Amino acid sequence: MAEPRVRVPSTARRGEVIEIKTLLSHPMETGHRRDVYGKLIPRQIIHTFTCTYNGVEVFRADWHPAVAANPYLAFFTVATESGRLRFEWIDDEGTVYATEADITVA
Amino acid sequence: MSLSQPLRLSRRTLLRQLGAAGVLVTLGPAGAWATKEMVQQAVRDRIGTREPQPHGVTLRLPKIAETGNSVPLTVTVESPMTPDDHVLRLHVFIEGNPEPVAATYHFGVRAGKAEMSTRLRLARSQTVLALAEMSDGSVRSGAASILVTLGACVEEVWGD
Numbered sequence A: 001m002a003e004p005r006v007r008v009p010s011t012a013r014r015g016e017v018i019e020i021k022t023l024l025s026h027p028m029e030t031g032h033r034r035d036v037y038g039k040l041i042p043r044q045i046i047h048t049f050t051c052t053y054n055g056v057e058v059f060r061a062d063w064h065p066a067v068a069a070n071p072y073l074a075f076f077t078v079a080t081e082s083g084r085l086r087f088e089w090i091d092d093e094g095t096v097y098a099t100e101a102d103i104t105v106a
Numbered sequence B: 001m002s003l004s005q006p007l008r009l010s011r012r013t014l015l016r017q018l019g020a021a022g023v024l025v026t027l028g029p030a031g032a033w034a035t036k037e038m039v040q041q042a043v044r045d046r047i048g049t050r051e052p053q054p055h056g057v058t059l060r061l062p063k064i065a066e067t068g069n070s071v072p073l074t075v076t077v078e079s080p081m082t083p084d085d086h087v088l089r090l091h092v093f094i095e096g097n098p099e100p101v102a103a104t105y106h107f108g109v110r111a112g113k114a115e116m117s118t119r120l121r122l123a124r125s126q127t128v129l130a131l132a133e134m135s136d137g138s139v140r141s142g143a144a145s146i147l148v149t150l151g152a153c154v155e156e157v158w159g160d
Helices: B004-027 B036-047 B154-159
Strands: A005-007 A017-023 A046-053 A056-063 A072-078 A083-091 A096-105 B057-060 B064-067 B071-077 B087-094 B101-106 B115-120 B126-134 B139-150
Touching (some): A017 A046, A056 A072, B057 B126, B071 B087, B071 B139, B087 B115, B101 B115
Parallel strands (some): B057 B139, B064 B139
Antiparallel strands (some): A017 A072, A046 A083, A072 B115, A083 A096, B057 B071, B071 B115, B087 B101, B126 B139
8 A cells, every 4th residue: 555645834834824735646446447358447436535634624525536546636724733634535445545744833 | 761751651641540540439439428417417416506606716727638647637716715705615527527527625714725736537628617615605617628639538448
């Protein structure tokens, strides 16, 4: 299982809007492709991404097969307090990919 | 060099014909694409009878993509993102793919800025539509068109 990659500023001013970039290795198999025998390859995508900030959800995404393989997502959040951001990706097989990043807010 | 010239020409002609055949094959299974009705239904399922106002949502999408496998998209919604006035959700619709919805992004005051970037898988040339649900109940829309030279589902064609 490949480790997800996230970029979060390690420090920020209180109230500052910070950009977060995330990347996960995942095939995002659409469920529309066929194998060499003409059989449909079952869908296997990340369907939910969530970002929580000290336990509070600040951003969430519901994905469908049109999200490209190795999904990249950049978004923003307000640096409210020092603490931990947690990122979770859940796929059709129920696998949860997760990573965390700490931020110091002055 | 006099020999290579006709060779190169014929190769180009061949490639062009292959390309044309590819387009024909790609257009072939029309039943696999989302219909206008499916897109309309997907929109209605999400915003009900509300009429989107066609302003305030900007899509950054390349005008042309050589392949549809990973097309960068950035959507920005004009919003102060205050407790009184912010974006709740952003929906991205793709009329030219087998499924009409690409993604829904849940914002909120804590998002701070109503913008997100992703990469899409596009099966063919099409218009990408973004609808933003605002905290006051209104809906805003924006759209961008893209020419996709080689769709993201070519593997299907070769597999069939």
